[in-house]
Amino acid sequence: MFGPLTVKPAESKGDKTGSWRTQVRPHYLHKDCIACRMCLIICPEGCVHGKEKNAFWADYNFCKGCGVCADICPKKDIAMVVEESKGEDK
Amino acid sequence: MKEFIEGSHAIAQIIKACQPGVISAYPITPQTHIVEDLAQLVANGELKAQFVNVESEHSAASVVLGGSATGVRVYTATSSQGLFYMQEVVFNIAGMRLPVVMTCANRAISAPINIWNDQQDSISLRDAGWVQIYAEDNQEAVDFHLIAYRLAEDKRVMLPVMVCMDGFILTHGMETVDMPEQEKVNKFLPNYKPLYKLDPAEPTSMGLLADPDYYMETRFAIQETLKASLGYLSEISQEFNTVFGRNYKDLLVEEYQTKDADKVIVAMGSVCGTIKEAVDQQRAKGKKVGLLRVITFRPFPYARVYEALKDVPRVAVLDKAVSLGAYAPIAVEMKAAFYGKKKGPKVISSFVGGLGGRDITLESIDEVFRRLTAKEVNSDFIDLKPELLKEDTRR
Numbered sequence: 001m002f003g004p005l006t007v008k009p010a011e012s013k014g015d016k017t018g019s020w021r022t023q024v025r026p027h028y029l030h031k032d033c034i035a036c037r038m039c040l041i042i043c044p045e046g047c048v049h050g051k052e053k054n055a056f057w058a059d060y061n062f063c064k065g066c067g068v069c070a071d072i073c074p075k076k077d078i079a080m081v082v083e084e085s086k087g088e089d090k
Numbered sequence: 091m092k093e094f095i096e097g098s099h100a101i102a103q104i105i106k107a108c109q110p111g112v113i114s115a116y117p118i119t120p121q122t123h124i125v126e127d128l129a130q131l132v133a134n135g136e137l138k139a140q141f142v143n144v145e146s147e148h149s150a151a152s153v154v155l156g157g158s159a160t161g162v163r164v165y166t167a168t169s170s171q172g173l174f175y176m177q178e179v180v181f182n183i184a185g186m187r188l189p190v191v192m193t194c195a196n197r198a199i200s201a202p203i204n205i206w207n208d209q210q211d212s213i214s215l216r217d218a219g220w221v222q223i224y225a226e227d228n229q230e231a232v233d234f235h236l237i238a239y240r241l242a243e244d245k246r247v248m249l250p251v252m253v254c255m256d257g258f259i260l261t262h263g264m265e266t267v268d269m270p271e272q273e274k275v276n277k278f279l280p281n282y283k284p285l286y287k288l289d290p291a292e293p294t295s296m297g298l299l300a301d302p303d304y305y306m307e308t309r310f311a312i313q314e315t316l317k318a319s320l321g322y323l324s325e326i327s328q329e330f331n332t333v334f335g336r337n338y339k340d341l342l343v344e345e346y347q348t349k350d351a352d353k354v355i356v357a358m359g360s361v362c363g364t365i366k367e368a369v370d371q372q373r374a375k376g377k378k379v380g381l382l383r384v385i386t387f388r389p390f391p392y393a394r395v396y397e398a399l400k401d402v403p404r405v406a407v408l409d410k411a412v413s414l415g416a417y418a419p420i421a422v423e424m425k426a427a428f429y430g431k432k433k434g435p436k437v438i439s440s441f442v443g444g445l446g447g448r449d450i451t452l453e454s455i456d457e458v459f460r461r462l463t464a465k466e467v468n469s470d471f472i473d474l475k476p477e478l479l480k481e482d483t484r485r
Contacts, residue, residue: 005286007298009293
């Protein structure tokens, strides 16, 4: 008898670790964004996506709510808001 | 072909016949001769394998884990502190269901440092998920390695096997051994085909994080597989008998003069040779005594033990290891085998002997039979020297 033994690449993305987030989540205001990409680069989870100004977003399926994106944003265009429900969607 | 050969050399020869692709080991007494020989065989080109020299047992175990994960047959050997240094990886190997075969040349555990034989090292790793088979003599030690690979690589099993042989007594003992011929080995042990492997062409990950949603099933699967392995061992031993002309019953336990016995000793490993001699002597005097030798300690053959001893009134369990502060390891299993059953011995007394290489002689065995009375004893040490147990007054 065998239990779960091996995992194929990218299968681990099926583990929606954003469920670990308990307190706050980044909210992208989409007002003063200059597309400097600092939030995308600094995100320890690599869960920030986007290219154009005012079009960046964090994938809450993986975001842990650490807040470094909001902290580094030079335009203060990301607000950390209180987690409403333990959601897995955007 | 029959050869007069040292145990370690015989093991190296049989491993050569099994043709592992990767061997890694770190020398430790009394395992040294085995891996020295294998290193020589590889260096001479007689064995086409990669022998990886490492800086520690932890690395040796890690190398065979990795080697096995890439889908080749692997081998390692160790003893005592070396096995303990491997411990973390030993559990990983079982958890990743890799069919590693290891020889454990049984040796006592520090401190105080002691290089001589008892069975504390492998017994202490009984919960690791490995199959543990204990050899009585060098013929068995050789044969068990073949059976170990067959069982480990069986698609129904895929678990590591530890072949345990008493350090020095077997590893350094010269005996006549019927060495299996290469053609027969090839017939009995086909090339290893892994269920899954690490392959750049088809990437996969093994042994990575399993959170509370996944972990328990991995353990349950090993538990069930080990229980089922008792049957597979019997099956494989029958096939082994056919190919090599031996006479192993099932490789779980050996019953020696137990049928009509009043008193039976239960033991494991090379000491059983001495016990058989003692049994013969006592039988010659008309005493109904016998021996039940446990061959496979993990998985533990509870049903076979029950069948063998259910009508024996008194049983003495002789452990060459201790679980300090509790019942001795084999004694625990013996009591468990009869708990709540209708039949079974009135007395199961537990004795501890032979620690750190102290000889278990015919007199020691007679002493065990003498102390096996209507009064049950637990972890009763035999051959103690009371004069060494005085309080230290030198301070």
